[in-house]
Amino acid sequence: MKFIRLATMMMVVLGIVCSCGQHGNKLVGLNNSPVVAERIFTSQGDTVIVCNMDLVTDTIDFPMSLLLSNLEIVKLDDSEEALIGDGYTFISPNHIVSLAYQSGVKLFNRDGSFITSVSKRGNGPDEFGNGLYDAQIDDSNNRLYFINFNANKIMTFDLQGNALQHIPLAKQVNKGRFHIDTEKKKVYMAALCFSKEEPAFYVQDFEGNMIQEVPSNHLSSQVMDFSNEVYFLQNTSALDYDLFWWGQDRLDSLYHYDEAANRMVPKFTTNLNSKDNMHNYIELPDYYLVSCYQPDPPKTMLAMIDKQSLKGSYVRLILDMMGDIDVTNTGFVDGNYILNIPPFYLQKQWMNWEDFSDLPAGVAKFVEYIQTEETEDMNNVVLIGKLKRSKEEGFTLKDMEFDPYKAVGQQAVSQSTTSPATDSDDDSIYEYDDLDVWAIYPDGDVQGALKYVKERVHYPENLSADIKGLVNVSFVVNKDGSLSDITLRKGLDPALDEQVIQAFKGMPKWKPAKKDGKSVRSNYMMAVGVSKE
Numbered sequence: 001m002k003f004i005r006l007a008t009m010m011m012v013v014l015g016i017v018c019s020c021g022q023h024g025n026k027l028v029g030l031n032n033s034p035v036v037a038e039r040i041f042t043s044q045g046d047t048v049i050v051c052n053m054d055l056v057t058d059t060i061d062f063p064m065s066l067l068l069s070n071l072e073i074v075k076l077d078d079s080e081e082a083l084i085g086d087g088y089t090f091i092s093p094n095h096i097v098s099l100a101y102q103s104g105v106k107l108f109n110r111d112g113s114f115i116t117s118v119s120k121r122g123n124g125p126d127e128f129g130n131g132l133y134d135a136q137i138d139d140s141n142n143r144l145y146f147i148n149f150n151a152n153k154i155m156t157f158d159l160q161g162n163a164l165q166h167i168p169l170a171k172q173v174n175k176g177r178f179h180i181d182t183e184k185k186k187v188y189m190a191a192l193c194f195s196k197e198e199p200a201f202y203v204q205d206f207e208g209n210m211i212q213e214v215p216s217n218h219l220s221s222q223v224m225d226f227s228n229e230v231y232f233l234q235n236t237s238a239l240d241y242d243l244f245w246w247g248q249d250r251l252d253s254l255y256h257y258d259e260a261a262n263r264m265v266p267k268f269t270t271n272l273n274s275k276d277n278m279h280n281y282i283e284l285p286d287y288y289l290v291s292c293y294q295p296d297p298p299k300t301m302l303a304m305i306d307k308q309s310l311k312g313s314y315v316r317l318i319l320d321m322m323g324d325i326d327v328t329n330t331g332f333v334d335g336n337y338i339l340n341i342p343p344f345y346l347q348k349q350w351m352n353w354e355d356f357s358d359l360p361a362g363v364a365k366f367v368e369y370i371q372t373e374e375t376e377d378m379n380n381v382v383l384i385g386k387l388k389r390s391k392e393e394g395f396t397l398k399d400m401e402f403d404p405y406k407a408v409g410q411q412a413v414s415q416s417t418t419s420p421a422t423d424s425d426d427d428s429i430y431e432y433d434d435l436d437v438w439a440i441y442p443d444g445d446v447q448g449a450l451k452y453v454k455e456r457v458h459y460p461e462n463l464s465a466d467i468k469g470l471v472n473v474s475f476v477v478n479k480d481g482s483l484s485d486i487t488l489r490k491g492l493d494p495a496l497d498e499q500v501i502q503a504f505k506g507m508p509k510w511k512p513a514k515k516d517g518k519s520v521r522s523n524y525m526m527a528v529g530v531s532k533e
Contacts, residue, residue, distance in 0.1 A: 069389075194221055302316075363399060
């Protein structure tokens with residue numbers, strides 16, 4: 001049985017909560033927040049912003065219209081071969097690509113129409129083998145580049161899905177994030193390092209020849225854990241670099257790569273003091289974000305610091321132009337905001353939204369359609385925003401071409417020309433990489449399932465608080481969504497383990513996995529963090 005590592009999924013699975021109503025501080029931003037950071041000067045002449053997290057206390061709703069100059073909604077093609085699910089999403093002016101180990105590489109036009117699946121899972125020269133991590137679309141040169149979790153090449157295809165000459169890597173990389181500069185004919189590579197000898201960042205040519213590299217030194221981890229993440233986001237003109245270490249509390253920095261000096265220049269860090277959590281940093285044109293994750297009990301918080309005023313606060317990022325949805329998602333990359341979202345999440349959040357008078361006509365029709373139609377078989381929706389380059393820029397919600405009658409008609413034709421997607425007599429139990437759609441817990445997906453279990457686990461009075469960690473449980477999600485074969489794989493203490501098992505036995509039905517349009521049984525494994533706090 002393959003283990004679905006929650007550490008990775010938590011970073012990409014959407015967690016959204018409806019925050020309906022009007023927010024009095026919609027246009028205030030951080031203006032009323034306290035100063036929480038200072039500028040310091042290092043011995044190398046660098047200026048670093050240091051945030052004192054003990055000063056970050058209040059939480060405010062921060063409207064995304066203050067961060068974005070525009071937002072557009074792209075409804076992806078509903079055809080079976082176009083379905084994507086969870087994964088990394090990348091855009092260019094003309095294209096969208098989804099990377100997901102579950103569904104592979106899917107290429108779309110910017111209007112959401114499906115072009116083709118690119119490559120396939122396997123061990124062949126033009127196939128991806130061990131997961132997908134980063135991509136870049138080059139419209140001008142008709143190129144799509146993407147990379148595996150552990151790679152010795154950047155896979156290269158044209159935008160019709162045909163394999164081209166792949167780019168060999170100067171060093172094999174773990175979770176490599178890359179940027180290709182076609183004019184300079186250079187590849188800039190950021191990587192996860194497990195020894196000090198490996199480069200954290202390097203530059204090579206298209207033939208695989210190393211040009212220069214920066215040793216990882218303190219940026220490396222001695223523990224080989226692929227749950228850790230690399231952030232090379234380029235939301236400004238700088239080549240920024242940051243790491244997230246799962247289960248390792250570290251004082252670290254967000255860096256800019258100085259190509260001329262071939263070194264990492266520190267730009268932002270935090271003084272965590274009493275805060276005990278894991279974190280990563282994200283740079284935006286006018287702000288730094290600190291995404292903090294506490295595993296016991298599971299809790300994610302997002303802090304925002306203004307680069308100029310040094311004011312800061314914990315924030316909930318609110319899509320104030322789309323029904324005040326709290327997206328709790330940091331999908332900022334290449335100067336864009338990208339949110340790949342299943343339509344049933346939107347339906348849940350928009351169910352009580354009634355006033356569409358401020359929406360463009362096509363967007364209003366789309367919202368009404370999502371509110372009233374069955375969403376289970378719909379493909380995902382991608383929200384795409386452009387980050388403001390200055391705070392003075394305004395905001396525009398772009399209209400979309402959406403004809404609800406055409407959408408319903410296409411759905412009806414599809415159903416009339418294919419056999420109904422009814423459950424079969426197939427009682428096979430499928431692994432997650434053999435499925436078209438994974439099984440999901442209906443109320444909050446992975447995080448909702450974790451919350452359900454943790455709320456039902458209580459420490460006996462005589463049990464030491466030192467007994468804490470992960471309880472691993474495997475189970476089968478049946479075709480009707482019920483759970484069976486619930487098995488303890490790794491426990492902490494019999495009294496706690498039994499409570500976890502009982503919580504899973506009493507859990508509401510899941511949405512079952514799908515294969516070939518039919519509900520099937522599937523294996524699942526979940527790690528639940530348990531502590532006395």
